[in-house]
Amino acid sequence: MSKFLSLIGSRRSWAWPYVLFLVLFVVLPLILIIVYAFQDSEGHFTLQNFVKFFNTSEAVNTFIYSLAIALITTIICLLLGYPAAYIMATAEFRTPQVMAMLFILPMWINFLLRTLATVELFNMFSLPLGEGALLFGMVYDFLPFMIYPIYNNLQKMDHSLIEAAQDLGANRVETFLKVIFPLSTPGIYSGIIMVFMPTVSTFAIAELLTHNKITLFGSLIQRSFGEGGLTMWNYGAALSLIMLIIIALTSFFGEKDDTDTQRGGLV
Amino acid sequence: MKQTTNIISSADLAVKNRQRDLKVRRFFANAYLWLLLVVLYAPIVLIIVFSFTKSKVLGNWTGFTFGLYENLFTGYDRVAQVYVDPNLYHSVFYTVIIALVSAICATILGTLAAIGIYNMRQRSRNAIRFLNSIPMINPDIITGISLFLLFVFLGISRGLVTVIIAHVVFCTPYVVLSVMPRLSRMNPNIYEAALDLGATPFVALRKVMMPELWPGMLSGFILSITLSIDDFGVTFFTKGSGGIDTLSTYIYADARKGGLTPELRPLFSIIFITMLVLLIIINVRAKKNAEKKK
Numbered sequence: 419m420s421k422f423l424s425l426i427g428s429r430r431s432w433a434w435p436y437v438l439f440l441v442l443f444v445v446l447p448l449i450l451i452i453v454y455a456f457q458d459s460e461g462h463f464t465l466q467n468f469v470k471f472f473n474t475s476e477a478v479n480t481f482i483y484s485l486a487i488a489l490i491t492t493i494i495c496l497l498l499g500y501p502a503a504y505i506m507a508t509a510e511f512r513t514p515q516v517m518a519m520l521f522i523l524p525m526w527i528n529f530l531l532r533t534l535a536t537v538e539l540f541n542m543f544s545l546p547l548g549e550g551a552l553l554f555g556m557v558y559d560f561l562p563f564m565i566y567p568i569y570n571n572l573q574k575m576d577h578s579l580i581e582a583a584q585d586l587g588a589n590r591v592e593t594f595l596k597v598i599f600p601l602s603t604p605g606i607y608s609g610i611i612m613v614f615m616p617t618v619s620t621f622a623i624a625e626l627l628t629h630n631k632i633t634l635f636g637s638l639i640q641r642s643f644g645e646g647g648l649t650m651w652n653y654g655a656a657l658s659l660i661m662l663i664i665i666a667l668t669s670f671f672g673e674k675d676d677t678d679t680q681r682g683g684l685v
Numbered sequence: 686m687k688q689t690t691n692i693i694s695s696a697d698l699a700v701k702n703r704q705r706d707l708k709v710r711r712f713f714a715n716a717y718l719w720l721l722l723v724v725l726y727a728p729i730v731l732i733i734v735f736s737f738t739k740s741k742v743l744g745n746w747t748g749f750t751f752g753l754y755e756n757l758f759t760g761y762d763r764v765a766q767v768y769v770d771p772n773l774y775h776s777v778f779y780t781v782i783i784a785l786v787s788a789i790c791a792t793i794l795g796t797l798a799a800i801g802i803y804n805m806r807q808r809s810r811n812a813i814r815f816l817n818s819i820p821m822i823n824p825d826i827i828t829g830i831s832l833f834l835l836f837v838f839l840g841i842s843r844g845l846v847t848v849i850i851a852h853v854v855f856c857t858p859y860v861v862l863s864v865m866p867r868l869s870r871m872n873p874n875i876y877e878a879a880l881d882l883g884a885t886p887f888v889a890l891r892k893v894m895m896p897e898l899w900p901g902m903l904s905g906f907i908l909s910i911t912l913s914i915d916d917f918g919v920t921f922f923t924k925g926s927g928g929i930d931t932l933s934t935y936i937y938a939d940a941r942k943g944g945l946t947p948e949l950r951p952l953f954s955i956i957f958i959t960m961l962v963l964l965i966i967i968n969v970r971a972k973k974n975a976e977k978k979k
Contacts, residue, residue, distance in 0.1 A: 430804045432800050432801035432804075433802050433813060435798070436798030436801070436857065437813060439794065439853075443850060443854045444820055447832050447834060448819075450831060450835055451831050498721065502717070505715070505717065510711070511710070511714045512715075517722075519968055520726075521725070523961065526911055526964065527915075527956070528956075529915070530936050530940075531936060534940055534945060535731060535953075538728065538945075539728045541742070541744065542744035561721075616825075619827065622918075622921075625941075626937075626940055639826060639830065658826070658830050661824070665827065
C-alpha cells in the first residue's frame with residue numbers, strides 16, 4: 419500500500435495512463451496500418467497491394483488529381499487569405515475588431531453542414547456541380563484555417579521593425595516585401611499545412627460537392643474499407659500508408675511551427 | 686518669404702494627398718473583407734432564411750412560417766401528418782453524450798498527463814510530446830482507419846464505446862497543450878508544501894493544483910466538446926453498423942439519400958446562432974480580462 423502511495427506521490431507517474439493510452443490507441447493502430455498494408459488477406463507478407471495501386475492507372479490518376487486539387491485549393495486560400503489577414507492585422511485600415519472573429523467563426527461549424535449549404539447555394543442558382551463546385555467548396559471550407567494563423571502571426575509582429583524600415587527610407591512596397599512578408603512566413607507555413615493536410619485527405623466533401631462525379635484519393639481509401647471484404651482492407655491499408663507518407667512529408671516541411679496550438683488559440 | 690509659403694503649401698498638399706490616399710486604400714481594403722465575408726456567409730444565411738419556410742428544397746420560398754421549428758420541437762408535422770425521422774433526435778442525443786463523455790475523459794486524462802509530463806526529465810518529456818502531437822497531425826481518415834483496424838484486430842465490436850475512445854484519442858492532446866502553460870506558471874513548491882503538511886496526493890491535487898489549473902482545463906474541455914461535435918471522419922470509421930449516428934454521420938447518410946431533411950435547417954440555424962452568441966461572450970470576456978490586467 420505504501421509503495422502504491424509513493425508511486426502516486428511521484429507526479430511523474432501521472433502521465434503513465436496517458437502514455438499507455440497513446441501506445442494502445444495511437445502507436446499500435448498506426449503499426450497495424452503498416453502491417454495490413456504488407457499483407458494479403460491470409461496474413462502472408464506481400465507487396466501486391468502496392469503493385470496493384472501502381473498498376474491501376476485510375477488509382478494513380480486519382481492520387482495525382484487529389485494532390486493537384488489540394489495544392490490549388492491551398493494556393494487559392496493563400497491568395498485570398500493573406501490580404502484579408504494583412505488588412506485585419508494592420509492598424510491603419512481600421513477594420514472593426516469583430517471582423518477577425520467573423521472570419522474564424524465558420525471554423526466552428528460542422529464542415530459537412532457548411533459543405534451542404536454550398537451545394538444548396540449552387541443548386542439554387544442552378545450552377546453545375548463539378549470541378550468548379552469542388553474547388554469553391556474546398557476553399558470555402560478551409561479559408562478560415564489559412565486566415566487565422568497568418569492573422570495571428572502578423573498581429574504578434576514587432577512593429578518597431580516596420581517603423582525602422584520606414585525610417586530608413588523604405589517605401590510601402592519595399593517594407594512589405596523585405597520586412598513584413600519574410601517575417602510572416604511561419605504563419606504562412608502553418609496556414610498551408612492547416613489547409614493542405616485536410617484537403618488532401620478529405621473524403622466526404624468531394625462526393626457531396628460533385629454528386630459522386632469526382633473521386634478523390636480519400637474517397638478511394640474510404641471505399642476500400644466500405645465494400646469488398648478483407649482483400650480490400652489490405653489494399654486500403656496500403657493506400658492509407660501512402661497518404662500517411664504524404665502527411666509526414668508535409669508536416670516535416672513545417673516542423674518548426676506551433677501548428678498544434680493554432681486551433682486551440684481561439685478559446 | 687514667398688518661397689516659404691510655397692514650401693508650406695506643398696507640404697500641406699502632400700499631407701492632404703497622403704490622407705486621401707489612405708482613405709481610398711482603407712475603403713478598398715474594407716470592401717475586400719466585406720465581399721469575402723458575404724461569400725463566406727452566403728450559404729449559412731441561405732439556410733437560416735429558408736428555415737422559415739416549409740418548402741422541400743432550398744430556393745423555393747413558400748411563405749413565412751415557423752412550421753419547421755414546430756416540427757423540429759414536436760417531432761411531428763401537423764400539416765403533412767407525418768413524424769419527423771426519429772433517427773435525427775437519436776443522432777443529436779448521441780452527439781451530446783459522446784461529446785460530454787469524451788471531453789470529460791480527455792480533460793481528466795490530459796490534465797494528469799500534463800502534470801506528469803511537466804515533472805519529467807527533458808528527454809522523456811520530448812518523447813511524450815512527440816507522441817502527443819501525432820493525433821493532432823493525423824488527418825481524420827488516418828485516425829479513423831487505424832482505429833478501425835485496431836478494433837477489428839482486437840475483436841472489439843464497434844459502437845458507442847469505440848466512438849468515445851476514438852474521440853478521446855483526438856481530444857486529449859489539445860487538453861494537454863492547454864494545461865501545460867498553466868503548470869509552468871505555477872509555483873511548484875505549493876504542492877510539495879501541501880504534502881509536507883500532511884495532505885494526501887489526492888487532496889493536494891484537488892485543493893492546491895486544481896484551482897491553478899482550472900482555466901486551462903476549462904478551455905481544453907470546451908475545445909474537446911467542439912472538436913467532438915465537429916468530427917465526421919473518425920466517427921464514420923469507428924461507429925460500426927449498430928445504428929449509432931452522430932449529427933455529422935446522420936447528415937452524411939441523409940445527404941447521400943438525396944436532399945436534406947428540411948428539419949435540419951432550423952436545427953442548423955439554432956446551432957449556428959448558439960455558436961455565434963457563445964463566441965461573442967467568450968471574446969468579450971477575454972477582452973475584459975485583458976483590460977483588467979492592464
